[in-house]
Structure formats: C-alpha cells, structure tokens
Amino acid sequence: MTEGTKGKVALVTGSTTGIGRGIAHGLAKAGCSVVLTGLGTDKEIAELLTEFQSQYKGSFHFVPGDFIVTEKTEKFANDVLAIYPEGIDILVNNAGLLGEAPIEDLTTKMWLDTVAVNLTAPFILTRAFFPLMKKKHWGRIINIASQMGLIADPHNIVYCSTKAGLLGFSRVAAIEGAKFGITCNAVCPGYTDAPMSLSIVKREAAEKGITYEEAKAEFMNQRSPMGRFIPLQEVVDLVVYLSSNSASCISGSPIPIDAANMAR
Incomplete structure (x- = not known):
C-alpha cells in the first residue's frame, strides 16, 4: 500500500491537529519526510516536531x-522551496475553514477568508510545486474536500461552494498532470472523528441544553446511517494509499468516505 512513498517529501497543510495531523503521521510512517504547518503556540509546535x-x-x-492572505501563502510556498529547492513530491491541501452562517448573516469577510483558505491556497501551492513535479515525472496532489462538495447543508454556502470548487480543481490538475506521472484527487470525508465534527456536536449540545453524549446520538441518528463517526485512521489510510505507486491510475476522482450518508 505504501510502495513508492519511502524517501518522498510531503507537505500537509493544517497538520497541527485533526485530520491533517493524522495524515502527516500516516505519511511519516510510510517513509516520507514531512513539512508541517498550521495553528499552534510555540510550545505546541516544538512538541509536535519532537x-x-x-x-x-x-x-x-x-x-x-497564514493562508487567509494571498501574499503570505505565496511566501509560505517560497519558504518551503528554500528548504526543498527541488520541490515536494506529495501535496495534501487539508487546511480549511468552516465559515458557517445563514446566507443573510454571512459577511463578505467570512466568505473571502473561507475562499482564501479552502480554495485559493490549494491553487497557489499547486502552482508553486506543479512545475517541479512535472520535471520529476512524479507527483501526488490530494485535496481534502468534503461530502459537502457533493451535497449541500443549510448555513454552509461558502463551505459547500469551496469544497465543490476543489472537485473541479482536482479534475483539471489531474488532466494537466496525466502525462507527467502526477495524480490529483479529492478525498471527500463525511463526519469524521476529528475536531471540526466534534465541535459541531458540542455546539448543538450547548444550544439545546443537552449532554454531549445526547447531542452526539442525535447527530449520528440524523447524519450517519452507520450511527458513528468515520474513524480518522480510515481517512489517513486512504490518503496514504493515494500517495503511493499503487494508486498511479487513480486521478481526477472525488472519493467519498462518508459512512453511507450520501447513499440515502
């Protein structure tokens, strides 16, 4: 499953917590060197590196x-290239904002910030590393989209829009990279056992005045035919597989991992 990953260099955005951190561990375990980035205090980052x-x-x-600011995203790409002048081999665009609000309450700033992190940053990073992947005739670009790129949910217009945008993005990158050994796919997780999903349950528990466990049971009953969160490790394993030589002909695909939620 990990054939071809040993010795590769991976960049995982949003890798200080949640799905991104899990993916970074998965790729490191598969033999990759990893560039980490995300939110955290100096102490937390030092502990992460250790x-x-x-x-x-x-x-x-x-x-x-800081992926909210375009110029800072471009600087980030240059900083990575200063460490790895020949570029990276695996790019996992995982960092994301939720930007949750009803249409009439969504501010322009919230819209623009969410678009910047969820869609513009993946473009800027792909643009920076794509030519070097072409030169090496090998590359893997994995966009962490969402089931919400394929379906819709109230109060998530900007999140759904950006995640759907990543699907089109992935298809075009797949076509342009096809002759150069570069694949690009969009992983579309459902409600995963990770901070973003868990925060929704906590908020609903507070809003309804019920316990976390009661809110979790209600949440799962409404949103998961399997009645449980998707294990984080299953998302990690999928990304590691897509990063390997075994997945060389899987490209341009939105790949749901949603506990049958979209089958209803």
Missing part, C-alpha cells in the same frame, strides 16, 4: 503560514 522526530526516520520541518 513527536515526529522521535517516532520516524525522515526529516521534519514546521513552516508557519
């Missing part, structure tokens, strides 16, 4: 970045 350096044999760097 965590990776103590468990795996690759090289690990943390590069700070």
Whole structure:
C-alpha cells in the first residue's frame, strides 16, 4: 500500500491537529519526510516536531503560514522551496475553514477568508510545486474536500461552494498532470472523528441544553446511517494509499468516505 512513498517529501497543510495531523503521521510512517504547518503556540509546535522526530526516520520541518492572505501563502510556498529547492513530491491541501452562517448573516469577510483558505491556497501551492513535479515525472496532489462538495447543508454556502470548487480543481490538475506521472484527487470525508465534527456536536449540545453524549446520538441518528463517526485512521489510510505507486491510475476522482450518508 505504501510502495513508492519511502524517501518522498510531503507537505500537509493544517497538520497541527485533526485530520491533517493524522495524515502527516500516516505519511511519516510510510517513509516520507514531512513539512508541517498550521495553528499552534510555540510550545505546541516544538512538541509536535519532537513527536515526529522521535517516532520516524525522515526529516521534519514546521513552516508557519497564514493562508487567509494571498501574499503570505505565496511566501509560505517560497519558504518551503528554500528548504526543498527541488520541490515536494506529495501535496495534501487539508487546511480549511468552516465559515458557517445563514446566507443573510454571512459577511463578505467570512466568505473571502473561507475562499482564501479552502480554495485559493490549494491553487497557489499547486502552482508553486506543479512545475517541479512535472520535471520529476512524479507527483501526488490530494485535496481534502468534503461530502459537502457533493451535497449541500443549510448555513454552509461558502463551505459547500469551496469544497465543490476543489472537485473541479482536482479534475483539471489531474488532466494537466496525466502525462507527467502526477495524480490529483479529492478525498471527500463525511463526519469524521476529528475536531471540526466534534465541535459541531458540542455546539448543538450547548444550544439545546443537552449532554454531549445526547447531542452526539442525535447527530449520528440524523447524519450517519452507520450511527458513528468515520474513524480518522480510515481517512489517513486512504490518503496514504493515494500517495503511493499503487494508486498511479487513480486521478481526477472525488472519493467519498462518508459512512453511507450520501447513499440515502
């Protein structure tokens, strides 16, 4: 499953917590060196680097970045290239904002910030590393989209729009990279056992004045035919597989991992 990943360099955005952190661990375990980035205090980032350096044999760097500001995203890409002048091999665009609000309450700033992080940053990073992947005739671009790129949910107009945008983005990148050994796919998780989904349950528990466990049971009953969150490790394993040589002909695809939610 991990054939071809040993010795590769991966960049995982939003890798200080949740799905991104899990993916970074999965790729490190598969033999990759990993560039980490995301939110965290200096202490948390230092502990994160120690965590990776103590468990795996690759090289690990943390590069700070602010993906809300286009110029800072471009600087981030240049900072990564300063460490790896020949570019990276695996790009996982995972960082994201939820931007949740009814249409009439969604501010222009919230819209623009969410678009910047969820859609513009993946474009800027892909543009920076794509030519070097073409030169090496090998590359993997994995966009962490969402089931919400394929369906819709009230109060999520900007989130659904940006995640749907990643699907089109992935198809075009797949076509342009096809002759150069580059694949691009969009992983579409449903409600995963990770901070974003768990925060929704916590909020609903507070709003309804019920316990977290009661809110979780209600949430699962309404949104998951399997009645449970998707294990984080299953998303990780899918991304690691897509990063390998075994997935060389899987490209341009939106790949749901949604516990049958969209089958209803």
